[in-house]
Amino acid sequence: MKIFEFAFFGLASLLVLLGGLATVAARNPIRGAMGLLTSIVGIAGLYLMLSAEFLAAIQILVYAGAIVILFLFVIMLLGPSATSPRDARTAVPRYVGAGVLGASSIGALALVASASKPGVTAIPAAPESLGTIEALGHELFTKGIVPFELSGALLLVAVIGAVAVARGKQVDPTLLPAGEGPDTASPEPGDQGAAQPGALAGHATLSAKEPH
Amino acid sequence: MISVPIEYYLVVAAVLFVIGSIGFLLRRNLLVLLMSIELMLNAVNLTLVAYNRVHPHDHAGQIFTFFVIAIAAAEAAVGLAIVLAFYRIRKTMRSDDADLLRS
Numbered sequence: 383m384k385i386f387e388f389a390f391f392g393l394a395s396l397l398v399l400l401g402g403l404a405t406v407a408a409r410n411p412i413r414g415a416m417g418l419l420t421s422i423v424g425i426a427g428l429y430l431m432l433s434a435e436f437l438a439a440i441q442i443l444v445y446a447g448a449i450v451i452l453f454l455f456v457i458m459l460l461g462p463s464a465t466s467p468r469d470a471r472t473a474v475p476r477y478v479g480a481g482v483l484g485a486s487s488i489g490a491l492a493l494v495a496s497a498s499k500p501g502v503t504a505i506p507a508a509p510e511s512l513g514t515i516e517a518l519g520h521e522l523f524t525k526g527i528v529p530f531e532l533s534g535a536l537l538l539v540a541v542i543g544a545v546a547v548a549r550g551k552q553v554d555p556t557l558l559p560a561g562e563g564p565d566t567a568s569p570e571p572g573d574q575g576a577a578q579p580g581a582l583a584g585h586a587t588l589s590a591k592e593p594h
Numbered sequence: 595m596i597s598v599p600i601e602y603y604l605v606v607a608a609v610l611f612v613i614g615s616i617g618f619l620l621r622r623n624l625l626v627l628l629m630s631i632e633l634m635l636n637a638v639n640l641t642l643v644a645y646n647r648v649h650p651h652d653h654a655g656q657i658f659t660f661f662v663i664a665i666a667a668a669e670a671a672v673g674l675a676i677v678l679a680f681y682r683i684r685k686t687m688r689s690d691d692a693d694l695l696r697s
Contacts, residue, residue: 384597391598395606402610402633406617411625418629421610425636428603432647434656444663449632449670456674457625466623466687480619487612505600508650521653522660533664540668548675550682
């Protein structure tokens, strides 16, 4: 049994780390989203080993089923322009920052590994109720009822805010001057258009936008 | 008694967090930045669940993870809406071009 547990752990953590690397390294955001999906599935497997069955199901449902799909919708809505072209501006400070962070984290990991005692701590067997829906729900609705309700309110506000932000301003064609279609109308003819000529000269909505 | 030591989970979570944060620093595509944030949130969740396995008398870590997942969903929705609005204004995905507030 022990070898199976180690094999499952190795497979799941391999999925997690390779998926994370693919997310970060992929030039195409669709591949990045697939890497994120792989990583999320691997983490759900690790949750199963840590006797958090309910969280494993939630992880698959919410992350893989909702968040990754939302990413994919946005990537496909943006089309080819979701992939930003390669250019070398501001490359040096980014690489320096990432290198400093990577080196310091490797150093921190080495310090922790050298300071830790040899031999791992024995973990007692989990109680039967750890991670089940009944036990988690009982604690969620007794001790955590206030944050639970607050998170419901937060999700409602986030949905309203997302719709309000993503909808954008619709140009009413009856308000435009004669002879001007929505093709030439700018939603906010003002300082932004002056600061970035051509940036706002497109269409008001994504749906009316011509293909790139 | 579980056979895989808990430290291994913590190492996997730490490495995943470092991957996510390096991606956040290194990439300039706004979508990839949001995905890196999701990776970091997942790493923190894994740490919380692993410590909850060490102290199994209550579900504090797992409940915390539950709320982190809820907030990650809200963050993804609002973040992607902002990305769409930004694209509508600037017609690009580069985070360096997000300087609309600069005078």
